[in-house]
Amino acid sequence: MAQVTLDRVRKTYPNGHDAVHPCSVEIPDGELVVLVGPSGCGKSTLLRMIAGLEDITDGALSIGTEVVNDRDPADRNIAMVFQNYALYPHMSVAKNMGYGLKNRGASKSEIEAKVQEAARILNLGDYLDRRPSQLSGGQRQRVAMGRAIVRDPELFLFDEPLSNLDAKLRNQMRIEIRALQQRLGVTSVYVTHDQVEAMTMADRIIVLNEGRVEQIGTPTEIYEHPASTFVAGFMGAPPMNLMLAQIANGGLMLGGDTRLPFAAPAVATDTVLVGFRPEDVRLGGDGATMLQVEIIEELGAHRLLHGKLGDQAFSLSVGKDEAAALGPQPITLPQDRIHFFHPERGTRI
């Protein structure tokens, strides 16, 4: 077990592309931290730098108390689960899991015992003699997990491990991985572009965008207090409604003469971005704020109403039992659920 510290870690490729801007993060012992962001945001690069598969251009990476920048991946006491599992196709399941231990000079009986234990945890007992090509996607995923846990590492690294599985299996494996990680108490870094995985699995989320850390926080913090419009738009489905409002006489005006019933925040600009989560808004009200509903999406458990508030797109989510109709509908925007962002920088106000 160990904590992981990134001190101004940076990655610049030889062609001059800055994949990761100086980034300082502390991952406490035993936590599962999720790196999330759109493709190309540098999350995989960051993970691969921790693994040692990618050189660190600048800064210091510590696992435990030691700086490991120049250590070979095999000497970092880590285990990694890859997106396409990366099993050794010519080895049996048992050999796949035991290979790392064998190279560390573990005895045959020790390898045997650990592989059996991992197989028991992951329900792989019947498959130990099979080749990876004879297994299903979910089983391969388990073997990859098994390979990671038999090594008893200080740090687990997951590189989008569930993205090759179908939706049902993904939900199941998500829960299993989380349960396993909590039981073993091993510090973990988990890369995904799926915000549901990020929200459900993480002790702490790091949101990355274009090689920069946008926000670090618990899932609740990230969701309730997004630090920027990027985070607000990326986390949550459907994303947060963001409306550009004019500040006029201390009030907030949308185009089409729609007035928002809130006082403007104290800012130097004459516009401001106003944000509301679709599920924070309620149907009904005194009629002061009217939403022009244009489309209703049935999602089973709830409905999404898409329409216009003034001249701006707006969505809201209502429970399946609430009546919803097209046309102008009164809505209530709760004062305590409002988010303000800087109109140009996108930062939270």
Place this chain on the structure above:
Amino acid sequence: MKRAGFTTVWLPVALLLPQLMIIAIFFYWPAAWAVQSSFYLQDPFGFGSTFVGVENYTDLMTNSEYGKVARFTLIYTVLVTFFSLALALLLAVKADKVIRGAKSYRTLLMWVYAIAPPVAGFLGLMFFDQRNGPLTEMFQFFGWEFRLGADFNSTATAMVIVAVWKQIPVNFIFFLSGLQSIPKAVREAALIDNRSATGRFWDVTFPLLAPTAFFLLIINITYALFDTFGIVDTLVRSEPGNNPVTLVYKVFVDGFRGNDLGGSSAQSVILMILVLVLTVFQFRLIERRIHYT
């Protein structure tokens, strides 16, 4: 798969005919002729022939000269196959790691492939020239009086070196593409599992290259046995005398220099059987080849 249908029998036959004729005229007919003449003893001056049954074959089996050539061919084949595979693999592994200028580097290594065997032999002649060949001088520096075309071991060494040099590019191309088809993530997983690069190579990379290597093994044996004729011919300068020759070259020498068409035919029939065995072996291997993915 959808099968194209022909309404008449004659159209497909007519379309196949040119190819079938080429095979028949240039392969089956000479082969049949060789089998037939291997049972006859030809008059050296071309005045008819006598049926002698399997005497040509039994003669070969008891002929010490033929045994000597067969032994040399075996050693030659083993050396050429081993070194051309091993060196090509080494080069491919190294080239696979090159990042900057990888393309031009690889192209340079493949260039030799385009050289015809007699030209390769001729280049060998210049390298091993008695008076000013650079390799002759190098051997002399190490105290070996190298005499190409006059000394058995010198010529044998030159034959092996030129044949290996000529074959490396083919093997290199196959090994390199084999290496590049190994998934990157599998190599990275190995990087985390094993700190020793040598260990990783033998435990992970090499087993994944095995199908390629098996295929190349057969190709290289065939090459060393048969396709090195041009190299042998140039290096022994048509003077087999004291020089080592391979079985294929002996077929040519006995048949067209010695005018022993019957014996020469018997030799080529034996080689045909050898090719047949190798081919069957190869097909069996490809059929049974382990498909990893």
